[in-house]
Amino acid sequence: MSSDAVKKRKPKVIRSEAGAPETKRGRAEGDQVTYPAGPHLIGQRKLFTAKNQDVRVYNEEVELEVRDPQQDYMLYKDTCAALAKLMEEIQELKAGGAKVGSVEIEERRTQCSVHFITLKKLNRLAHMRLKKGRDQTHEAKQRVDVLHLQLQNLLYEVMHLQKEIGKCLEFRSQHEEIELVSEEEFFQEAPAEISRPHVTRDDQHQLTLARLDWELEQRKRLAEQYKMSLARKEKIQKAIEQKREYLSSLQPGLQNIMQASLPVQEYLAIPFEHMQKQAEVARHLPPPLYVLLVQAGAYGQACDKNLSVSISGDVDEAKALSRPPEDSQGTSVGATEHSVQLDDKRKEMLRRHPLSLCVDLKCKDGSVLHLFFYYLMNLNILTVKTKVSTTTDLSGAVSAGSLLNSESLLNCLYASDHGKETPNPANRYQFDKVGIFFLPCLFQSGLTGSALSASHMERTMKLLRGRLQARLALHKQFSSLEHSIIPVSSECQHLFPAKVVSGLVRWTTMSCQEFTELGFVQHVLKAGLVHETDLFFMATVERGTARLRAAVVMNPRYPEVAPLFSLSLHWKGERSGRTDDNLQAMESEVNVFRSELQGPRPGLQLLTNQIQRLCVCLDVYLETESQVCDGSEGPKEFPREKMCLRTARGPSRLKPFKYNHPQGFFSHR
Numbered sequence: 044m045s046s047d048a049v050k051k052r053k054p055k056v057i058r059s060e061a062g063a064p065e066t067k068r069g070r071a072e073g074d075q076v077t078y079p080a081g082p083h084l085i086g087q088r089k090l091f092t093a094k095n096q097d098v099r100v101y102n103e104e105v106e107l108e109v110r111d112p113q114q115d116y117m118l119y120k121d122t123c124a125a126l127a128k129l130m131e132e133i134q135e136l137k138a139g140g141a142k143v144g145s146v147e148i149e150e151r152r153t154q155c156s157v158h159f160i161t162l163k164k165l166n167r168l169a170h171m172r173l174k175k176g177r178d179q180t181h182e183a184k185q186r187v188d189v190l191h192l193q194l195q196n197l198l199y200e201v202m203h204l205q206k207e208i209g210k211c212l213e214f215r216s217q218h219e220e221i222e223l224v225s226e227e228e229f230f231q232e233a234p235a236e237i238s239r240p241h242v243t244r245d246d247q248h249q250l251t252l253a254r255l256d257w258e259l260e261q262r263k264r265l266a267e268q269y270k271m272s273l274a275r276k277e278k279i280q281k282a283i284e285q286k287r288e289y290l291s292s293l294q295p296g297l298q299n300i301m302q303a304s305l306p307v308q309e310y311l312a313i314p315f316e317h318m319q320k321q322a323e324v325a326r327h328l329p330p331p332l333y334v335l336l337v338q339a340g341a342y343g344q345a346c347d348k349n350l351s352v353s354i355s356g357d358v359d360e361a362k363a364l365s366r367p368p369e370d371s372q373g374t375s376v377g378a379t380e381h382s383v384q385l386d387d388k389r390k391e392m393l394r395r396h397p398l399s400l401c402v403d404l405k406c407k408d409g410s411v412l413h414l415f416f417y418y419l420m421n422l423n424i425l426t427v428k429t430k431v432s433t434t435t436d437l438s439g440a441v442s443a444g445s446l447l448n449s450e451s452l453l454n455c456l457y458a459s460d461h462g463k464e465t466p467n468p469a470n471r472y473q474f475d476k477v478g479i480f481f482l483p484c485l486f487q488s489g490l491t492g493s494a495l496s497a498s499h500m501e502r503t504m505k506l507l508r509g510r511l512q513a514r515l516a517l518h519k520q521f522s523s524l525e526h527s528i529i530p531v532s533s534e535c536q537h538l539f540p541a542k543v544v545s546g547l548v549r550w551t552t553m554s555c556q557e558f559t560e561l562g563f564v565q566h567v568l569k570a571g572l573v574h575e576t577d578l579f580f581m582a583t584v585e586r587g588t589a590r591l592r593a594a595v596v597m598n599p600r601y602p603e604v605a606p607l608f609s610l611s612l613h614w615k616g617e618r619s620g621r622t623d624d625n626l627q628a629m630e631s632e633v634n635v636f637r638s639e640l641q642g643p644r645p646g647l648q649l650l651t652n653q654i655q656r657l658c659v660c661l662d663v664y665l666e667t668e669s670q671v672c673d674g675s676e677g678p679k680e681f682p683r684e685k686m687c688l689r690t691a692r693g694p695s696r697l698k699p700f701k702y703n704h705p706q707g708f709f710s711h712r
Contacts, residue, residue: 103164107171119165126158223254233257324354324398327361329418331425332400339402342500349405350504356398364397388477392421404507409434412511424467429453431511440522442552445578446514454576454599456506461576509645513601516647524550524582529655535642537704538652542684545591545658545665549583563611563619564594572596572607584658587680589614591661593654602646605637606653614665624695625668629660632700636712660700663709667691667698685709 129151136148223229230238237257243250325336336352343350396418404412413430429449437447445451454462465471523530527547531539558579559568567573578597583590590613598604610626612618620627633640633653640652665681667690686708687699699709 103167103171107168107175110168112172115165115168119162122158122161122165126155126162129155129158218251218255221255221258223258226250226254229254229257321354324358327358328354328398328400329396329420331423332396332398332416332418335402335416335425336400338500339400342504346501347404347504351403351405353401353403354398355401356396358398360397385477389479392473392477393419394421396420404504404511406508406511406515408515410511410515412507414507422465422467422470422473424465424470427453431514433515437515437518440518440525442525442550442580443518443521445552446518446521451576451578451599452510452514453507456503456510456600458600461574512645513647517601517650520651521550524651524654529658530648530651531655532642532648535640535648535652538640538702539655539659540685540702540707543655543658543662544684545584545586545661547582547654547658548585549581551581553579553581555579558594558596561594561609561611563592563621564609566621567596567607567609574598582654582657584654584661586661586665589661589665589681591657593657595650597650602641602649605634606650608633608653608657610657612664625664625698628697628700629657629664632660633657659702663687663698663700 133148133151133155136145136151137143141148224232230240233253237253237260239249239253243253325333328336336354339350339352343352399418400416402414402416404414406412411432413432415428415430417426417428418424419426429452431447431452437443520530524547527549529547555573555575555577558564558573564573573596576599578599580595580597582593582595584593585591592611592613594609594611596607596609598606608630610620610630612623612626618626620630633656637649637653640649640656642648642652663685666683666685667687668681688708688710689699691698692711697711699711701710701712703710
């Protein structure tokens with residue numbers, strides 16, 4: 044019988060009268076089995092009495108519980124050894140000639156069968172132990188899974204509780220955002236029924252609740268006050284509206300009165316209507332222009348009736364203007380787009396305010412200096428342009444073209460103001476940002492702040508009027524000089540002898556570069572006496588074969604700063620003040636002793652007097668030079684017409700260039 048047949052064999056069930064099932068495993072030959080000698084496997088038997096019969100039931104599961112697996116293992120080894128020994132004996136018997144059915148062989152075969160039965164039983168017990176172990180392992184795993192699930196649930200609950208605790212700890216009540224009064228102020232002002240010092244001083248929570256109650260009470264009180272204030276405000280607004288309606292009803296009548304009073308205003312020179320309109324427009328001026336309007340208007344009313352101020356521009360655009368747009372920070376772009384953006388930024392940076400200010404300064408001769416002030420919003424500075432209106436035609440003098448030029452008319456109005464610095468230090472960084480190179484800011488404490496608009500107003504206006512008068516006087520003088528006429532006023536005739544032979548033959552203007560290229564002016568350039576803002580001219584004086592060239596540097600602040608002359612003589616060779624001491628003395632006569640040539644204040648004849656003295660000095664130079672050369676009377680080309688006490692003096696043989704009036708002779712200085 045195979046092991047599979049043994050596994051599939053089902054136990055027989057014998058039921059007793061009581062109905063209790065009884066199982067019996069064994070052979071079908073009888074109720075009892077006689078086992079041969081050897082190890083015995085006898086299961087537990089239970090004795091039942093049924094119908095006066097003894098029934099014995101064998102149960103291996105019950106036996107399995109009391110058997111020792113180690114003993115079964117030893118039994119298995121002994122059985123296998125006994126079985127192997129019996130097989131050897133059978134083999135020996137067969138080898139000894141014993142027949143197959145002999146008693147010895149059958150007896151040993153029977154013992155082998157018993158040992159096989161024992162092995163099968165041990166096999167069944169092993170399988171039963173394996174199944175029982177698996178069942179126990181499965182039950183243990185189920186218990187572990189149940190415990191693990193319970194652990195996970197507990198951990199989740201712990202995590203949930205921790206989150207809730209964190210939320211509670213991080214909770215911020217709305218009362219924390221309320222600015223409560225301090226504790227000292229609370230205990231001082233709050234009533235005792237709210238503050239409850241005996242409770243709140245020791246309990247922070249109760250203190251916070253009490254402070255919130257007091258805050259609520261205060262806010263209720265303030266809300267009541269707010270309602271009362273709103274009610275008063277509505278009453279006041281109604282009263283204002285009534286008064287406004289009353290004033291509006293008066294406006295047509297007042298306008299009629301103003302229109303009727305226009306002839307009276309014109310007659311009395313009191314333009315109320317114009318002032319009212321200008322005041323309305325002035326509200327939209329930027330602060331710098333408004334300050335200038337107020338200061339210039341006040342100065343004109345108090346000190347200068349010939350000064351007038353007016354506002355021009357688009358008022359509607361000024362009203363709509365809120366603030367200048369900021370520079371956009373662009374990302375990387377192409378070279379062309381970058382250049383276009385820089386141009387746009389430069390234009391935006393130099394954008395003017397829609398309103399501008401015009402200051403008109405009238406002179407006694409009827410000429411008017413128009414000053415147009417513009418406010419650059421992004422740079423936060425004021426700029427000015429000029430225009431000159433005259434009663435006469437000023438187009439005759441070619442060399443005077445730059446005198447009244449709007450770009451140079453106001454150059455160096457003050458001594459250190461060359462027009463190359465901006466008064467706002469922030470402009471330097473703004474210019475660098477858009478690629479405009481500008482000189483750094485230079486400040487003078489006397490020319491900044493309110494001092495410039497108030498205490499310097501009078502001086503500035505006087506300088507402007509003096510600049511205009513000086514330029515107009517120069518314009519007339521240049522017109523005469525271009526026609527080789529030196530205009531000398533009657534007040535200055537005594538400064539020169541009655542007869543002057545040398546004369547001006549040419550008067551021209553030249554550029555700064557042309558001036559610097561002249562060889563006989565290099566000492567002036569090295570001394571730093573020439574600036575880009577100066578005006579440059581060339582005067583040519585002739586007498587006979589002698590030709591004297593004078594390079595003239597005219598400072599914009601003329602006549603306060605006298606013109607500077609550099610001389611070059613073409614006669615018997617070329618000479619200059621660096622090579623001829625007498626030419627240097629002639630330069631001193633017009634440059635150093637200019638105070639003698641100033642004339643009546645404000646000294647507008649200084650330039651023509653300098654040129655006239657230059658002609659006189661050339662006469663003295665030529666008339667005395669021939670006497671020095673040969674000791675005889677000079678050639679007929681330069682006859683001696685000037686009376687000189689001494690023709691030369693000193694080692695350098697200087698000539699007498701000083702004219703003495705009224706004696707009429709020349710002497711040395």
